[in-house]
Amino acid sequence: MKLQTQVPLNKATNQIDYSSQLVVLGSCFANNIGDKLAYYKFRALQNPFGILFHPLAIENLISRAIQQKQYTEEEVFFLNERWQCYDAHSDLSSVRKEELLGSLNSGLLETKLWIAKASHVFITLGTAWTYQLKESGKEVANCHKVPQMVFKKQLLSIDRIVQGLKDMLHLIQAVNTKVKIVLTVSPVRHLKDGFVENQQSKAHLISAVHQIIKTGNATYFPSYELMMDELRDYRFYGNDLVHPNDLAVNYIWEKFKTVWISETSYKTMDEVAAIQKGLDHRPFSQESEKHKEFLKTLGNKITNLQKEYPFMKF
Known part of the structure; x- marks a missing residue:
């Protein structure tokens, strides 16, 4: 009896x-995957400008990073007792x-350096809905709780998303011809936009992404489809049901x-996971001989692993 449809x-x-060496950019689901990569101590740069939900925000980061277009005082503003930037x-x-x-500006430099040496760049798109400043026409990455009357909300067309993705890929490949670029659509639903509007947004993203995939310049990982088709139950959602x-x-x-990580790395991943669990261990008594012996064994495991992988920090 088959009780679940499987995404091939x-x-x-x-x-x-x-x-x-990995670069992970995009919506909050990019952080989910990025956090897993960090847990297993893969070398990765994760969202240096924080979560970026829509394609134009990601394109802006990549463009400014590669061109090293520095931020100036005119591009930040003071609100709610903090300095903010619409691009981050x-x-x-x-x-x-x-x-x-x-x-x-350090984030721009770090992004450029990582993209230039990356073996893989993973880009996760969250929504096709954007907010545009009425006064300047600028697309913002984050509204920072600025009153909504300041913005014009609009749905990016498929053609505009395709062009944005093409520009991203061109910029990345201009500084790194060997990089593997992987696109995915976030399974997180943006229900604040509306139920129908969220589906329309995801449809635009998916349609645009697959136009890019056909060119052979990027590949696709179906995180959205896995959530929608294999995990079709609210027990797989958080308390917000989103x-x-x-x-x-x-x-x-x-x-x-299974798809993206070489089986040759599985043994090391298990060793890293064992160390991480050991570091999370909370003893009944920190002064006990048993705990001291445990810490000594754990330290030896870390030392041995770092001899092979000096970049790992615990």
Whole structure:
């Protein structure tokens, strides 16, 4: 008896291993995958400007990073006792203007350096809905709780998304001809836009992404389809009934691992996971001989792993 439809998956060529260098950009689901890669100590740059939901925000980051177009005082503003920038998530906001500008410009440099040496770039698109400043026409990455009357909300056309993706890929490949680019659509539903509007948004993203895939310049990982078709139950969602819960994230991660991570890395991943669990261990008594012996064994495991992979930090 078959009780679940299965999304067909094939192992990717040029899979990830511990020699890979990864860039992960995009919506909050990019953070879910990025956090897993970080947990297993793969080398990865994850969303240096924070979560970026729509394609034009990601395109803007890549473009400014590669062209090294630095941020200036005119591009930040003071609101709710913090300095903000429309191009970045509020996670980067600061009480000091100089600190925000420093974070933005160091983020641009870091992004360029990582893209130039990356083996893989993963881009996750969350929504096709954007907010545009009425005064300047600028598309913003984050509204920062600025009154909605300041913005014009619009749905990006499929053609505009396709063009944005083409520009992204061209910029990346101009500085890194060997990089593997992987596109995916976030399974997180943006229900604040409306139920029908969210479906329309995802349809635009998926249609645009597959036009790009046909050119052969990128590949696709079906995270959206896995959530919609294999995890068709609210027990796989968080309390908000919008975001995938830990069980769903782990499920999609296992699928991602099967497709994108080389089996030669599995043993090392298990060793890293064992260390991570050891570091999370909370003893009844920190002064006991048993715990001291445990810490010594754990330290030896870390030392041995770092001899092979010096970049790993615990």
